[in-house]
Amino acid sequence: MAFKDPLLNAVSNLARRRGFIFPTSHHYGGVEGRYEYGPLGTLLKQNIAKEWWRATVTDKENGFAIDSSVVQHPQVWETSGHSKVFGDRWTRDLLTGEQFKLTKGEKVKHLQSDLVIKAPSKKEAQKWRNIIKQELAPNARTFTQGTDITMRVESVTDSHIILAGNDGPVHVVHHGYLAPGSRSPFLHEPRMQGGLSYCGDTSPEEMAEDFVKIVEDNSGASRATLKQLFTDKYKERNRPLRPELAQAAFQQLNFVCNSIDKRFPFSLAQIGKAFRNELSCGPFIYRLKEFEQMECYHFLETENSERHALDLSIDRLSWWRSLARKRSNFKSVELDKDDLAHYATNAVDIEYEFPWGSEEVESIANRTDYDIRAHGEAYDNTFHHHDGTRSFVPHCVESSAGLDRAVMAYLCDAYDQRNAASDTTRTVRPVLSLHKRIAPVKVAVFPIVHNKPELVQIARVLAKEFRAAGLYTMYSEVNSIGKRYVDHDEMGTPYCITIDSDTIEKGTVTVRSRNTMVQEPMLVTDVVGALVTFYSRDDLSAS
Template sequence: MSKLSIDELAVFAKKKGFVFPSTEIYGGMAGFFEYGPLGVELKNNIKASWWKTFVQSREDVFGLDGSLISSAKIWEASGHLASFSDMLVQCVKCGKSHRADSLVEDTLKINVDGIKADALNKLIADNNIKCPECKSDLKPVESFNLMFPVQIGAEKTKDSTAYLRGETAQLIFAAFRNIVDSSRVKLPFGIAQVGKAFRNEISPRNFLFRTREFEQMELEFFIKPDDRKCLLLEKKHLDLAFFFYSAEDQEKKKEHSQTKISDMLKKKKLDEWHAYWLAESYLWFTGLGMKEENLRVREHTKTELSHYSSATFDIDYNFPFGWKEIYGNANRGQFDLAQHMKHSGKSLEIFDEDEKGRIVPRVIEPSFGVDRAFMSFLYDAYNDDTERGNIVLKLHPKLAPIKVGVFPLINKLDKDARKVYDMLKDEFACTYDRGGSIGRRYARADEQGIPFCITIDFETLEDKAVTIRDRDNTKQERIKISKLKDKLGELLNQ
C-alpha cells in the first residue's frame, strides 16, 4: 500500500476537492468534515454500490430512512444512555481531556481494547503517563457518555430532551413492527439503512477515522431463534480465504494468519448465518478493488464484546496508523427487540408459519462505516507514479467520481469535442477540460481518478473516431464515435 501518512492524505483530499475541514473560514471544528465536489461523488458511489448489492439486488432486504433525532426512550432501552461511553482522563493543570485508551495505546504501543477503568489507571500510574499537552499529571479515569442531547420545543420538561442518534441500528429496531406489518415479510429477512450518526468523541483523530458526525451503512438481518442452517451459504463463501486475527492469537500476542470461512465454522467461531454475512461483506470490499493484503478479519476478545453480542468480527484495514476497524459484524441475538418490547410495552414478535406461533427473531448485524470505507478506498487507490510524474488514483470504475474526461487536442477542435461531450454526459459522469497541454490534462485526470479519457484530434474530422486512454496502464485505443457509448459501457462495467 501507499506509504502516505494520514496528514498527507488529508492534504491531498483537500487539494483535489475530496474532503475539507468543516466551516474552515471560522477555524473549523474538530471531528467535522465536508465532502467536496469529488468527495461527494465518491461517497455517493460507495453508498449506491452498497444499496444496490445489499438491498435492491435482494428479495429479502427492505430499506428504511429513520429520523436523525429520536426519543430518549429509544436510547434508554438500547442501553446507550447508561453505557455508551468512552474512558476519559483530564489534565490536572491545563484541563485538556484525552481518551484514556487511545493515550495509553499511543504511549505504550499496546492494544487495550476492552480494558476497564481500574486497569487503565494502573497502566497510567505504572508507566508515569503524563498529559501530552503540558506534561502534567492526569486525574483518574472516568466514564464519558458519547450521546448528543437535543432540546425539543421551547419548554424544558422531563420529556423535552431527545438525542441525535448514536447509531442507525436502533431506528431499525424501533421501526420493526411497521415494516413487518406493511411489507409482507417472512423470516429470514433484513432491514437496511444508510445515514448519519453522531458521537461526542473525546478526541477526534486520524482524519475521517474518528469523527463526531459520520455515516453508516447498517443491516439488521432477522432469523428464527433456533435457525443455524443458512441455505444462502455457498462454496464461494466457504472457500473465502483471508487474514484472520483470532481472540486466542491476540491474547498470546501472536500475529494474524490465513484462514477460511469453512475453517471458522469447523472451529465453531460463528454460526452459518454469521459466516454468510461476514463473507458477503468481505466480498463487497474486494469486489470494489480493495486489496486483500490490506484487509483482515479480527475476532473480538471476551473482554471487549459489547453487552448485546455473543460474537463479533471486525474487518480491519491496514492504515499507516495501524490495523483499524472499517466494518463490524455482531451476533446481537434477541437483545434489541426484547429490550424495546420491555421498555415500550409493545409486541415485536412475528408470526412464524412453520412454528404456527409468535416468536422474537434473533439478529445478525453487518455494519459498515461509510467514511472509513471512503478513506480506505482512497488509500488503496493512491499511487505515486514516478514514471508519469504525478499521482494516479486507481479507484474502481464503479466508485470513480468522474467516469470519463473529454479533451480537445487543441482549442480549434472545441466545437467537435463539445459534441462528443454532449453525447456522453447524460449517460456517464463526465468532465470537459481544454486547459493546458494534453499531458497536463491527463495528469489532472489521473489525480481525480478518472478511468478513461477521450481525446478529439484532427484525425477525428476525417475518420469520425476518437482515442480512449486507460488511466491504469495509459494504453490508447481508437474507437468510432458511433460505437463510443457501447465501448465505455463495456469498459466501466468490467
C-alpha cells in the same frame, strides 16, 4: 490539514486540492470532528453507498430499505442502554501523551517475566526512565538498553502489576492493557468516548438562566444535587441525536412485517447521519462527531443467528475487498468478550490497514433478541412472529459500516505515486487508482486544443452522449493535454478521451487509460458503447 504520517498527509492534501473533502468552517478556524464533501468527494461517497445498496437491497430477494428520523424519543436510548453504557473506553499514555482506544493495546495478562517499554530513541528512553523513577513507579528496578526500558514483573493481579523494587515489590495500577507502540502500563484513568450528543432549542443564554434559577431556588444544596437538577432540566429541553440508526428498525418491525408480508429471514437497510460525543476525533475523517452510517439488520429465527453472523462477516469482507486495489489490507477480526457492545453476544470487525494502523470500518454483531425484547418490555408488547405452527421472537444480526470511513479507506487504498520524468518540477506525481465502480468521474473528454471550434463541438457532443448513457463525464479544454491527463489521474478518472485531428480525418478518438497510460485509437462511433459495456461488467477490474 497536516498529519505526522507522510501517506496520510499526502492523501488529505490531495483530497482537499481535488475537491474531495474540505474542513468545515475553514475560514473561522474549523469545527473539531466535522468535515464537508466537495464535488468529487460527494460523488465518491454516493458511489460507495450505491454499491452498498446493491449488495444489501437491490440485488437481494429479501432486502428492504427504510429511512428513519435522526431524533427519537429520549426513552428509546434509555431502553436500548445507549444512555448508560454506550461508547468506547479511551485513555492516555502518561509517557508519550498519546490518546488511544483502550482495547487497541496488548493485554496486561499476557505479560511474562519482563515488561519491556519501547521508546522511539535512546534520548527518549532515558527521559522516560527518569519519569518512571521519579513519578510513576519510584523504587522500581529499571534497566535501559538502547531504546528499551526493562522492568522485572513478579506477578499480575486484576488491578496491579507487581514489579521488582529496590526495597520490596512496587505495585503499579493497570487498566487491563498496555499502550500500543510503547507498551507502557502507565495510563490515565480511562474515560468513555462516543456517548450521546444532544440538540435542542435552548440557547446558551437560556441555559445560563436555567442554571442561575436552579442555584437560587436550591440554596444550600450540594454540588451533586445541583448537577442532577440541571441535568434533568437540560434533558427536558434537548433531545439526544441518534448514535446509531438501528433502534428505529426494532421499534417499527411489526409495522414493516405487516406492510411487506414477508416471512423470516429478511433484512432492513438504511443509510443516514449519526452523532457521537467523541472526545478525540480523527485522524482526518476516520473518527467524527457527525458521520454517516450504512446499517443492515438481518432478522431471522433464533437457532440460525450464530451461523448467519459468521456467514455475513465473510460476505462483508468480500464486499470491501471487491472494490479495493490492495485487497489484503482489509481483514476480519473476531472480538473478545471484553470488547463487545452491551447488546452483542459475539461480533466480528472488518478492519483496514490505515497509515497509522489497523482500524474498524464495519462491525458485524449478533444482537440476538436484546433490542426487540427491551423495547417490548418498555411498552409491554414484545413482538412475536407467528408462522402458523409456532411463535418466536426473531433475532437480529447487524452489519454497521461507516460511510465516511469507507471514503477514507478507499482513498488511502487508491493513492499511489507515479514517475514523472518529463515533469521538470517534481520527480513523482500522485494518482488515484480508484475502482471503476466508485470512481467519481467515469470519463473525461477533451479537445486537444481549445481554439479549433470543430474539435470543441465534437468533444462537447461526445461528452453529452456519455452523460446520456449514464456515465458521469467531465469536459475540459483548459491547460495542455498532458496537464489535463495529470489532473484526471489525481481525480481517479479511469479513462480520458481526446478529440484531435484524426477525429476529423479518420473518425477516431484517442482513448487514454489511467492505470496503464496507454493511448489507443478507437472509432468515435464505438467509444460510448465500449465504455458503457466496460462499466456495466460486474467484474473485479479496477480499470
